[in-house]
Amino acid sequence: MTITPLAAVPPAHRGAAPLFRGRLGRDARSGHYAVAHRYRLHLSTACPAGLRLAVGHTLLGLDGSCPVTFLPALPDGDDGGHAVLRPLYEAGAHHYTGPALAPVLSDDWSGRIVSNHAPDILRDLDRFPRTGHGPLFPAGLESVIEAVERMCGEGIEDAAQRAGSAGADPVERAAALDVLLDTLGRLERRLAGEEYLADGRLTAADIELWVSLVRLDTVHRCHLDAHAVQRVAEHRALWAYARRLTAHPAFGRHLDLDGIARRHQGSCRGLEAAGAAVQILDWAAHATGSPGTPRR
Template sequence: MGTVSNSAEWVRSASHFTDRVTADGRDGWPVEPGRYRLVVSRACPWASRSLVARRLLGLEGALSLAVTDPVQDERSWRFTLDPDDRDPVLGIRFLGEAYRAREPEYDGGISVPAIVDVPSGRLVTNDYQRITLDLATEWSALHRPGAPDLYPEALRDEIDERMDGIYRDINNGVYAAGFAKRQETYDAAYARLFARLDQVSEHLAGQRYLVGDTITEADIRLFTTLVRFDAVYHGHFKCNRNKLTEDRVLWAYARDLFQTPGFGDTVDFDHIKRHYYRVHEDINPTRIVPRGPDLRGWRAPHHREELGGRPFGDGTPPGPPPAAEVVPPL
């Protein structure tokens, strides 16, 4: 969620509900298997971070999943993919109901990802920047055997620095370009976006992952933007200096992650395209969803293993996704 400021610049809204689910329960929400439900849209890059982290860490059995319709309406994200248009666990039709169960007078944006307390039906947090970090650290007692360390303590300063630039100029940068209302605002966002992509591409030319020799939270955050780049950001958001497929390094890096268990098996390109092209009517008033691009290249060999690296460190890949969470194959 975000707004356009008086200077015609896109400003992402801060998360309103920032309680944390922690091992010691210091915010009143202790980690407990089965107590919470993660609500996501497979269309949303911020929610997709939590989908990837949950899969890599093997939290499927501890943290249940609700997937919304990729096209929300004025009443918020809808559970129209479920029987009777109602989430079978929370018993609600719209995510906004969980927000108002937490704060009855709340009238702000309804965003995903969201963690909801199942017994009370109340929203716990919509802090997309913190949720995945807590899944990696506070939920460690419930991780699967062989789960990777996505936020290793010794590398956190470097990971945080990488993520800060990626968030500002890439994750949020595509939105700053796409929702700009003035030429100079768009031009500035466009310049920052591609300057950062060039920097990241140069960095990744010599190493397989962003920080260290294993997958970390930084890779998850970059991937969720890259996987949407050609399908929506290049055309819909006018981020069109070049396609992802035209950057040899970033395209191979993105394919490497896509083909890693826990990444590509969470991606639904149909949800992604329908959301962006049908919801953003100010950008695409016809609401026509394009047929392309051809997605078959995502399965092509990437050869990034030649750079070394150990995707899961001393751990192991996650198993296949639960049957109810399998996405359509490319």
């Protein structure tokens, strides 16, 4: 499979630069190494980075070896962070005054943060010992997965946000919509007749695309006009793929539709457009478990 990235830049939807970039090595000499019952994930499934990690964690079968602390959809700190995470941040950064942001991978042995950089965390979870669960980053598919990450960040997340920006020039909005539709078209062609994006197996690329499609229909759609949403919905193979993954227990059980909506309403300052009334998928109807409620 060949997927060419739209731009050789880090995905813009990753958010602000992380403060902690520790990595789990493959043995004890690294300081932090992948061992059961030492680490803990702290995340909100209403956050796209947290949703990716929750799905990946479940696909890897790590419930027993790396527990998860689920955080509320809306941060409860006065600074925009999560109050429960502040002790971890203060333990790792002297006189830390910034927001205690999620997601976080912490070390229960030391009470400190290993990383708050979600892409690294997902790759490090893939290093945990386990049986009966395939890797999210199979050898030989790294470049494909990275290309999908870039396409989702640049061609879906960023493009959809610019296309729905009420304050942008109409020409710029139209150009951004063209980028979005071109990206969706490329992914649509790849998925025609295929179950997954890479080598016929479920990988981190599928987690990345599924979360981007969730956000496209539940967040970005609200700021697009109805005609733009109809053009987005015309990619039938892509939305059938999203519907199929939502029915997978590792995906649908973490889909907190109410939390995503509240998080969007709490942070968005843009104007709602006609596309808000044109939902593409009935996500709750296809999700496993309690519709709209993540597993706790």
